Amino acid sequence: MVVGAFPMAKLFYLGIRQVSKPLANRIKDAARRSEFFKTYICLPPAQLYHWLEMRTKMRIMGFHAEAIKPLNEEAAAELGANLLGEAIIFATAGCCLLLEFWRQKTSKRRKEVARTATVMSLREDLDHLEDVLDEVQVQVQEALPRSTLGELRAELHTELRTELRAELQAKLRTELRAELQAELQAQLQEFRTQVCEDHYEPELRPEPECPETPQSKASSTLPHHTSSLP
Numbered sequence: 001m002v003v004g005a006f007p008m009a010k011l012f013y014l015g016i017r018q019v020s021k022p023l024a025n026r027i028k029d030a031a032r033r034s035e036f037f038k039t040y041i042c043l044p045p046a047q048l049y050h051w052l053e054m055r056t057k058m059r060i061m062g063f064h065a066e067a068i069k070p071l072n073e074e075a076a077a078e079l080g081a082n083l084l085g086e087a088i089i090f091a092t093a094g095c096c097l098l099l100e101f102w103r104q105k106t107s108k109r110r111k112e113v114a115r116t117a118t119v120m121s122l123r124e125d126l127d128h129l130e131d132v133l134d135e136v137q138v139q140v141q142e143a144l145p146r147s148t149l150g151e152l153r154a155e156l157h158t159e160l161r162t163e164l165r166a167e168l169q170a171k172l173r174t175e176l177r178a179e180l181q182a183e184l185q186a187q188l189q190e191f192r193t194q195v196c197e198d199h200y201e202p203e204l205r206p207e208p209e210c211p212e213t214p215q216s217k218a219s220s221t222l223p224h225h226t227s228s229l230p
Contacts, residue, residue, distance in 0.1 A: 020092040028081035042080025049083060
């Protein structure tokens, strides 16, 4: 119901605004035909509007007129009827806005009241549960003797110690295993690099000596023969 109420209200306000336009047109036609409306309702607002409009325009343009010529009766009646129709439409729209604001405010207030009631009920339920829990704790303490409570505490302490010890041992094992693996990998890498360096190191070989040729021997013995010549 709440979901469908908002669109229905919107449609209702829109219908009122649409109906206000032909109603304003009928009121304008009646004002043109009736002498009472024309004399006391249409003419004074029309003349006032004309006077304010002309005074504003002349001040904007820089003219200073002492008197402003009023409108004739037909033009004033037409202008007054138009002003009356616009005023009716504006008043209808304003009433619709006020009704919508009042409706939203009322719905918000209802929501706040419902929320406050829900919070209060939840608090009451929480207090009731706390009281029940206190009663249960008192009953348990009265039912169990002190020796049983001590045994339960000792069992809890032993269980906690064993669990903590197991967790610490598991952590230490994992850490030691990781450290040993890292050290072994580092040593293996060093060994591999050392083996590679030893395997690829170039060997220093002695340079072979060139054997003496017969020409070199002849050149070495040639000076002795030349010295014996005359």
